Amino acid sequence: QIIQDEKIATPILLGNREKIQDLITAQNLELSDCIIIDPAENEHRLTEYGNVLYEKRKRKGVTPHEGKKLMYERNYFGAMMLELGEADALISGLTKDYPKTISPALQVVGVEPGVKRVAGMYILLTKRGPFFFADTTVNVNPTVEELVDIIGITARGVRFFDFEPRIAVLSYSNFGSSKGEIPQKTMRAVELAKEKFPGLIIEGDIQANTALNTELQQENFPFSALAKEGANTLIFPDLVSGNIAYKLLMELGGAEAIGPILMGMKKPVHILQLGSSVREIVNMVAIAVVDAQHHEKKEVEI
Numbered sequence: 001q002i003i004q005d006e007k008i009a010t011p012i013l014l015g016n017r018e019k020i021q022d023l024i025t026a027q028n029l030e031l032s033d034c035i036i037i038d039p040a041e042n043e044h045r046l047t048e049y050g051n052v053l054y055e056k057r058k059r060k061g062v063t064p065h066e067g068k069k070l071m072y073e074r075n076y077f078g079a080m081m082l083e084l085g086e087a088d089a090l091i092s093g094l095t096k097d098y099p100k101t102i103s104p105a106l107q108v109v110g111v112e113p114g115v116k117r118v119a120g121m122y123i124l125l126t127k128r129g130p131f132f133f134a135d136t137t138v139n140v141n142p143t144v145e146e147l148v149d150i151i152g153i154t155a156r157g158v159r160f161f162d163f164e165p166r167i168a169v170l171s172y173s174n175f176g177s178s179k180g181e182i183p184q185k186t187m188r189a190v191e192l193a194k195e196k197f198p199g200l201i202i203e204g205d206i207q208a209n210t211a212l213n214t215e216l217q218q219e220n221f222p223f224s225a226l227a228k229e230g231a232n233t234l235i236f237p238d239l240v241s242g243n244i245a246y247k248l249l250m251e252l253g254g255a256e257a258i259g260p261i262l263m264g265m266k267k268p269v270h271i272l273q274l275g276s277s278v279r280e281i282v283n284m285v286a287i288a289v290v291d292a293q294h295h296e297k298k299e300v301e302i
Helices: 017-026 043-060 064-070 074-083 099-106 142-158 181-196 208-212 212-220 241-250 276-300
Strands: 012-014 033-037 090-092 121-126 131-136 168-170 201-206 231-236 254-261 269-271
Touching: 012 074, 017 033, 017 241, 043 064, 043 074, 043 099, 074 090, 074 099, 090 276, 099 269, 121 142, 121 241, 131 142, 131 241, 142 168, 142 181, 142 231, 142 254, 168 181, 168 208, 181 201, 208 212, 241 254, 254 269, 254 276, 269 276
Parallel strands: 012 033, 090 269, 131 231, 168 201, 168 231
Antiparallel strands: 121 131, 121 254
16 A cells, blocks of 8 residues: 555555455555456466466476466466566565575576576664675575675675675684684685675675774774775675574664565565565565666666
């Protein structure tokens, strides 16, 4: 209702028509003009979409029958609407686990050219300003090379929001002060990232508090690229640490989280966390709108 009233976007509600209309009535909403699409009522689309999925995935084990069957699932149907230009962005995930939502989008829409992997980023709005956290949703235990890819795609994502990324690749060590797999991985990722993305403000391996504390850096690590202004973008060595960190900040630090913003998809797909609030959904839709406009502009330029 908010999205329609504030003219943020034109919503398309996808799912069982009767259930959607019951929800509209129960919540006393004014959505008579809103488009509702029930996959089960669209035999022609189910067949068409199923055939497209079969062509995309026939060497991945998908048969024509299974392609059509999968289209009864809203995440597959919605992803195919996006892929075929019948929608400009896809928002999903409110009632399903993240992996079950992202998998159909990857199979149908896929990653953008030149991108090897997608990553999830949260914007944490704090008293000290916005901070960007990645990867918080997708890559469980990235390798050095995968971490470099995450650094690159996150830097681009931060610039998308008109901020210059100052990146800290986090560890439990400061510049080799402790040994172990994570310090070695993050240190090597920073070395490769500096080669691949010259001019990027990046530092690591570095502890989270050190990355944010400029006085501490100036006193102990004056050579750090983050010693002057501190980090505004935090890259975590694995999904566990990133996921725990942003949730702790939300619950204990009172930070407002916007996201997760899925980066690297060929078209705008954004996946909500289970149980997202109305405000979080509206924020995500607003981001998806800007993302869609950005994708459209790139297509026109090409």
